Amino acid sequence: MKLNDNRLLRQQAYVDGRWIDAGSGETFAVYNPATGEEIARVPWMDEADAERSVAAAEDAFQVWRKTTAKERAAILRRWYELMLEHADDLALLMTLEQGKPLAEARGEVLYAASFVEWFAEEGKRAYGDLIPSHKTDARILVSREPVGVVAAITPWNFPAAMITRKAAPALAAGCVFVCKPAEDTPLSALALAELAERAGVPAGVFNIITGNPQALGAVLTGSDKVRKLSFTGSTGVGKLLMAQCAETVKRVSLELGGNAPFIVFDDADLERALDGAMASKYRNTGQTCVCTNRFLVQDGIYDRFVAGLAERTSRLKVGAGIEADVQQGPLINQAAVDKIQAHIDDAVALGAEVVCGGKPHDRGRTWFEPTVLKNVTTQMCVAREETFGPLAPVFRFKDEAEAIAMANATEYGLAAYFYSRDLARCWRVAEGLEYGMVGINEGVISTELAPFGGVKASGLGREGARQGLDEYLECKYMLMGGL
Ligand code: ADP
DSSP: OOOSSGGGOOOSEEETTEEEOOTTOOEEEEEOTTTOOEEEEEEOBOHHHHHHHHHHHHHHHHHHTTSOHHHHHHHHHHHHHHHHHTHHHHHHHHHHHHOOOHHHHHHHHHHHHHHHHHHHHHGGGOOOEEEOOSSTTOEEEEEEEEOOEEEEEOOSSSTTHHHHHHHHHHHHHTOEEEEEOOTTOHHHHHHHHHHHHHHTOOTTTEEEOOBOHHHHHHHHHHOTTEEEEEEESOHHHHHHHHHHHHTTTOEEEEEOOOOEEEEEOTTSOHHHHHHHHHHHHHGGGGOSTTSEEEEEEEHHHHHHHHHHHHHHHHTOOBSOTTSTTOOBOOOSSHHHHHHHHHHHHHHHHTTOEEEEOOSBOTTOTTOBOOEEEEEEOTTSGGGTSOOOSSEEEEEEESSHHHHHHHHHOSSOOSEEEEEOSOHHHHHHHHHHOOOSEEEESOSOOOOTTSOBOOSGGGEESOBSHHHHHHTTEEEEEEEEOOO
16 A cells, blocks of 8 residues: 555554554454455454543543634644545545545545534534523523533444544534444544644544444443444444433434435436436445435336436446546445345346346456346335445336335435426425435535435434534523522
């Protein structure tokens, strides 16, 4: 690996401003999914390490909470600038540990940095209220205070952005932060810690601990010193962590699975819908929680849409993320390959037809051919389960009411997309979709400026935007009497 700045490759955890090993001395390997090579070893930490990190964070909170928003903003701004300065190295590290194409990795680094920039600014606007009082000799004031020690548990599909989307509002609000990144992708997290340190984030304010998820998770959810958990990952683990947080009544933000519908009405602009479909489906090789999971296409445009999607899909360049122009990297692991194959086999057994792709890619390892299925029905697994891979199943519908009913027939409610040129229909459908986010004639909706999050089993809370700061603030109501 050729980094411009080798100090961005850290193989120790970052706690209380120090680079440390696990108390046990144990480590685990980080692999490049494109080659299977071991690229680094990082500490395999356990409960005792997590306890120490939480205690350090709690101490740091007493100082950090008293800094001014403007002081915190200056440090965050510097962190943001360092991320931009080192974007190439951060992108390379990410591609090596995660597999996404280098251009996408660079895009994620900029996206990750954008949260730090936004919340550096937004943190200054954590305004309170002065409420007209119910008594002439009293005043009602509401201030907003940082929640306290925040724990984060983050996934491998966005190794940098899922951390900054939580850490930036937390730090801006005056909270301190302890994060356990996914075992597959700790290097991006540790590189962010290196840059945080250079930016002047004080010791104990931003901590990264790596290792045993159950052990670290038990402390992060169980400790009464931790006042909030922010989690991004699967719905199953999210439910478990939420239950673990119940004992200490922690605040929780959860960003969980999705089953995103992408609806194409007969009156859609077909080319625009195809552009959106490709972007929404194949980003990160289909491994994002807002990737389209189900294409719902109206009768009159169905055949043209399937043909266009298959034509574009079969042109996608598959390869290792560091190769030029590659658009589809390997999947994260063999389980991901098995899942996509199982979804295809189930659909085909029940009458679906493979239009392109359909099997593991000739390159071997965890590459899979980008696949389009037609004549897909709601009896098939793909109607209910999130595939998290490059599989585009295309369902058919007759009218608007049926499309909305199909779209909502899921326990999930994260992102939905639809294409139509009828303004009244756009309002009706957007309001009828039980989702936290709706792309209307747009296939990519993520931006630090807008509130990202889901309803139903897709989660709780919002990240990014003004709303993202609220997640890290508590109201305090003060009644001042005897005036
Ligand atoms: P995915 O299926 O995308 O890997 P997971 O929900 O399994 O999603 O993982 C998301 C994050 O949750 C990772 O950091 C992982 O280590 C962590 N995790 C998984 N299981 C647990 C657990 N029992 N306790 C705490 N963290 C966990």
